[in-house]
Amino acid sequence: MPKVESQQRGRVWAFLPLIFFVALASLFIWAMFGQRVDRHASALIGKPAPSFVLPDIEGRTLDLGAYKGRPVILNVFASWCAPCRVEHPQLLQMAQDKRFVLLGLAYRDDPSKTEAYLDELGNPYAQAGLDRQGAVGVQFGLAGVPETYVIGANGVILARHQGEITPKVAGELVFLAARSIDP
Incomplete structure (x- = not known):
């Protein structure tokens, strides 16, 4: 039995770089195309201008x-x-x-x-x-x-x-x- 468990653990470790790569790629794709705040938006648009x-x-x-x-x-x-x-x-x-x-x-x-x-x-x-x-x-x-x-x-x-x-x-x-x- 110990040899079978060792082989299964070896397979998991073999897929770890692939899992890491997919997770990282997903993060980059979400950052590029996911919902973002418009840097040019202003909370003041549609509101009275601050007086000065x-x-x-x-x-x-x-x-x-x-x-x-x-x-x-x-x-x-x-x-x-x-x-x-x-x-x-x-x-x-x-x-x-x-x-x-x-x-x-x-x-x-x-x-x-x-x-x-x-x-x-x-x-x-x-x-x-x-x-x-x-x-x-x-x-x-x-x-x-x-x-x-x-x-x-x-x-x-x-x-x-x-x-x-x-x-x-x-x-x-x-x-x-x-x-x-x-x-």
């Missing part, structure tokens, strides 16, 4: 509530952000569209560097607030810069885009903002 009042780069006050009744595209940027430089020409083009207000939020940036950045590249923003400590970014659930939010005329967040704005993305953001004028 911040100093802007011109020494005035940026109050998001003052823009209620008009669609807003809020672009979060920083002078130290390379993708922000890449998307900047798109923002300059978007600023020409008068169906919405383009606001900037300088995230955790030195005001003098923000000002130099906008002087160098051009200032597309109706106002650019200074979120030096990042508190407003936290309210919005900011994942990083650049990040852009479309806020409807009713003050509700319609969309969030993480990363730089490409021409295609710019068109989508402008469409959403403009569409919110007539619900």
Whole structure:
């Protein structure tokens, strides 16, 4: 009997690498195709935008509530952000569209560097607030810069885009903002 048990144990050990491989492959397949959370989703979409009042780069006050009744595209940027430089020409083009207000939020940036950045590249923003400590970014659930939010005329967040704005993305953001004028 001991010899039979030894042979059966040997067969189990022979299949162990195969069992391990199948389990590992199943895990990889589930990770690739299973249910995942959309990294670009935001719990704030469909909810009122967090209100904030911040100093802007011109020494005035940026109050998001003052823009209620008009669609807003809020672009979060920083002078130290390379993708922000890449998307900047798109923002300059978007600023020409008068169906919405383009606001900037300088995230955790030195005001003098923000000002130099906008002087160098051009200032597309109706106002650019200074979120030096990042508190407003936290309210919005900011994942990083650049990040852009479309806020409807009713003050509700319609969309969030993480990363730089490409021409295609710019068109989508402008469409959403403009569409919110007539619900």
